[in-house]
Amino acid sequence: QKEVEQDPGPLSVPEGAIVSLNCTYSNSAFQYFMWYRQYSRKGPELLMYTYSSGNKEDGRFTAQVDKSSKYISLFIRDSQPSDSATYLCAMASDYKLSFGAGTTVTVRA
Amino acid sequence: EAGVAQSPRYKIIEKRQSVAFWCNPISGHATLYWYQQILGQGPKLLIQFQNNGVVDDSQLPKDRFSAERLKGVDSTLKIQPAKLEDSAVYLCASSRRLAGLGGELFFGEGSRLTVL
Numbered sequence: 001q002k003e004v005e006q007d008p009g010p011l012s013v014p015e016g017a018i019v020s021l022n023c024t025y026s027n028s029a030f031q032y033f034m035w036y037r038q039y040s041r042k043g044p045e046l047l048m049y050t051y052s053s054g055n056k057e058d059g060r061f062t063a064q065v066d067k068s069s070k071y072i073s074l075f076i077r078d079s080q081p082s083d084s085a086t087y088l089c090a091m092a093s094d095y096k097l098s099f100g101a102g103t104t105v106t107v108r109a
Numbered sequence: 110e111a112g113v114a115q116s117p118r119y120k121i122i123e124k125r126q127s128v129a130f131w132c133n134p135i136s137g138h139a140t141l142y143w144y145q146q147i148l149g150q151g152p153k154l155l156i157q158f159q160n161n162g163v164v165d166d167s168q169l170p171k172d173r174f175s176a177e178r179l180k181g182v183d184s185t186l187k188i189q190p191a192k193l194e195d196s197a198v199y200l201c202a203s204s205r206r207l208a209g210l211g212g213e214l215f216f217g218e219g220s221r222l223t224v225l
Contacts, residue, residue, distance in 0.1 A: 008149065032211055043113070043200055043216030044152070051211070088151055095164050097142075097208035099151035
């Protein structure tokens with residue numbers, strides 16, 4: 001079993017739709033939960049960052065963490081074609097950062 | 110602030126040849142990471158340095174991969190001899206603090222390796 005599981009998709013939605021992404025994990029030691037966005041042929045860039053359980057909102061993006069279920073989510077409201085990218089969940093404990101496989105999202109104009 | 114610099118961006122070699130990738134992290138970032146990202150997969154940590162000491166190299170195939178970070182600044186990742194399955198993007202990242210202590214990783218654009 002992988003430490004971090006993420007459905008690779010791909011996911012295709014029309015412009016303006018809500019995009020819902022999620023990951024599950026098995027390591028209870030993870031304390032920091034992140035979402036990275038990776039455009040084609042670019043390195044990942046940090047999108048959202050949360051510590052412990054709860055919700056965090058930043059503009060059109062909302063990140064949720066449920067440590068009891070070992071489940072994290074990212075929601076993108078009013079999706080735009082510029083949101084088309086691969087979204088990677090990542091989790092950290094101590095010095096270790098583990099990534100999910102990434103979900104490729106296409107927002108159709 | 111300049112980002113993480115990597116070179117070369119693209120490299121094509123034949124199997125059993127050698128290759129080296131270079132990374133210059135963001136100034137002042139103590140932690141440097143090398144990740145391997147195979148097409149369709151998430152980044153996999155190969156090696157992590159804190160200054161010029163190795164923190165984690167548990168997933169580095171040490172029979173063919175080596176990495177060094179001289180003087181705690183830039184770093185080189187070498188593969189010798191390369192295998193077909195080494196075809197991937199090699200990402201370098203740096204952070205001011207360890208990821209597990211809340212450090213944000215900044216990635217370079219990657220070095221894309223194709224082994225024929």
